[in-house]
Amino acid sequence: MPKQITQGFRASFVDAIADPFYESETDSIRYFPDGLLVVEHGKVKELGDYNDLRSRYADIPITHYPDHIIVSGFIDTHIHFPQMEMIASYGQQLLEWLSTYTFPTEAKFADRHYASEIAALFLKELLRNGTTTALVFTSVFPQSTEAFFEEAQRLNLRMIAGKVMMDRHAPDFLTDTADSSYRESKQLIEKWHKRDRLLYAVTPRFAITSTPEQLTNAGKLLTEFPDVYLHTHLSENVKEVEAVAAVFPGHKGYLDVYDRAGLVGERSIFAHGVQLTDQEFARLAEANSAIAFCPTSNLFLGSGLFKLEKAKSRETPVKVGLGTDVGAGTSFSILRTACAAYQVAQLRSQKLSSFQSLFLATLGGARALCLEDKLGNFEIGKEADFVVLNPRSTPIMELRNQRSDDTLPPTLAAISDQLFATIVMGDDRAIAATYIMGDLAHKA
Numbered sequence: 001m002p003k004q005i006t007q008g009f010r011a012s013f014v015d016a017i018a019d020p021f022y023e024s025e026t027d028s029i030r031y032f033p034d035g036l037l038v039v040e041h042g043k044v045k046e047l048g049d050y051n052d053l054r055s056r057y058a059d060i061p062i063t064h065y066p067d068h069i070i071v072s073g074f075i076d077t078h079i080h081f082p083q084m085e086m087i088a089s090y091g092q093q094l095l096e097w098l099s100t101y102t103f104p105t106e107a108k109f110a111d112r113h114y115a116s117e118i119a120a121l122f123l124k125e126l127l128r129n130g131t132t133t134a135l136v137f138t139s140v141f142p143q144s145t146e147a148f149f150e151e152a153q154r155l156n157l158r159m160i161a162g163k164v165m166m167d168r169h170a171p172d173f174l175t176d177t178a179d180s181s182y183r184e185s186k187q188l189i190e191k192w193h194k195r196d197r198l199l200y201a202v203t204p205r206f207a208i209t210s211t212p213e214q215l216t217n218a219g220k221l222l223t224e225f226p227d228v229y230l231h232t233h234l235s236e237n238v239k240e241v242e243a244v245a246a247v248f249p250g251h252k253g254y255l256d257v258y259d260r261a262g263l264v265g266e267r268s269i270f271a272h273g274v275q276l277t278d279q280e281f282a283r284l285a286e287a288n289s290a291i292a293f294c295p296t297s298n299l300f301l302g303s304g305l306f307k308l309e310k311a312k313s314r315e316t317p318v319k320v321g322l323g324t325d326v327g328a329g330t331s332f333s334i335l336r337t338a339c340a341a342y343q344v345a346q347l348r349s350q351k352l353s354s355f356q357s358l359f360l361a362t363l364g365g366a367r368a369l370c371l372e373d374k375l376g377n378f379e380i381g382k383e384a385d386f387v388v389l390n391p392r393s394t395p396i397m398e399l400r401n402q403r404s405d406d407t408l409p410p411t412l413a414a415i416s417d418q419l420f421a422t423i424v425m426g427d428d429r430a431i432a433a434t435y436i437m438g439d440l441a442h443k444a
Contacts, residue, residue: 073132075365
């Protein structure tokens with residue numbers, strides 16, 4: 001069958017058009033109780049009320065999802081594809097956990113065939129959970145990055161990834177050198193960055209596992225290729241912060257290590273940030289850098305509670321997206337991750353609304369990745385990656401999220417309540433379908 005150029009999708013639609021941490025919900029959230037999304041050549045042509053648009057699009061095929069909610073595709077701003085098979089490994093904090101579980105697992109990815117097998121499983125799992133874009137650690141082996149990009153390209157996904165740079169304080173079988181990491185990363189950038197929907201991130205693992213020379217070379221790559229990303233870890237764990245201070249004496253703090261190497265900028269995404277100081281929040285805000293908030297991982301490894309209220313303050317506004325951080329994170333599901341983010345906020349005596357969670361999972365993640373011109377909501381011209389949510393996908397969710405027309409009128413407050421319950425109770429079962437550029441990529 002020939003590919004359909006123009007097609008429509010009918011359901012309830014909710015998307016973020018501004019940041020609800022700073023704007024009112026009525027100004028930041030768009031809601032169509034019975035909406036029509038028109039997709040043409042894989043991009044959004046129009047979104048509006050079904051009754052207003054149906055006569056203009058009477059001749060196009062329309063896929064109808066009654067009693068479902070369609071949202072923009074979920075964006076995962078920090079995840080490790082080689083750690084998929086070691087998710088839920090018991091009983092260590094960060095540094096010990098890396099040595100016990102992570103490094104031995106990542107050694108397998110020297111095998112290109114094995115890396116290809118896991119890449120296929122990994123991307124299938126992302127799509128099954130409604131994640132359409134992710135910022136991904138591969139491994140120190142360039143062939144693992146090649147395998148990941150090849151599979152992502154085959155699926156026509158908007159993905160960002162990079163080879164890990166790691167030249168000390170790791171097993172010999174996992175280390176590169178300052179020179180080899182620069183050379184291999186450059187070759188990967190030249191081959192894969194901006195190839196179809198793929199993008200590259202320069203990826204030093206974290207400060208402890210890179211020499212000053214390697215971090216300097218990472219900065220050199222950012223200078224030579226100013227539209228690539230910087231993706232690394234920052235201030236996740238108390239012992240980690242102490243170790244960085246010991247390895248880099250004379251620096252003002254963990255972030256300063258990266259800053260001196262030229263790694264703190266608008267396209268820099270730092271995972272975790274649990275132990276950041278007020279001065280470091282201010283510096284990230286000044287540089288317009290981003291933080292990947294990874295609550296399931298931070299709770300699982302006992303790293304602490306991220307200060308979301310500090311990152312989203314008016315004094316030090318930092319771009320924030322959600323990260324599953326598999327395998328320290330405990331689920332591929334952005335819904336489960338958003339639920340954990342709500343719980344972390346509660347433990348810090350803060351609130352996180354359903355619309356704020358939706359923003360972090362979609363438009364907030366797109367802004368963190370400097371992709372808000374392409375992703376994050378249903379504005380005209382954006383890439384049509386989206387998720388169909390079934391808010392009654394389990395018996396208890398069926399009870400909790402009864403048909404809105406049986407209980408509440410289709411108001412913003414009503415959809416907020418239904419969306420919140422779906423976030424708290426939902427998981428991969430709530431993903432009825434995932435679409436990539438308007439094409440079905442997963443169906444429950």
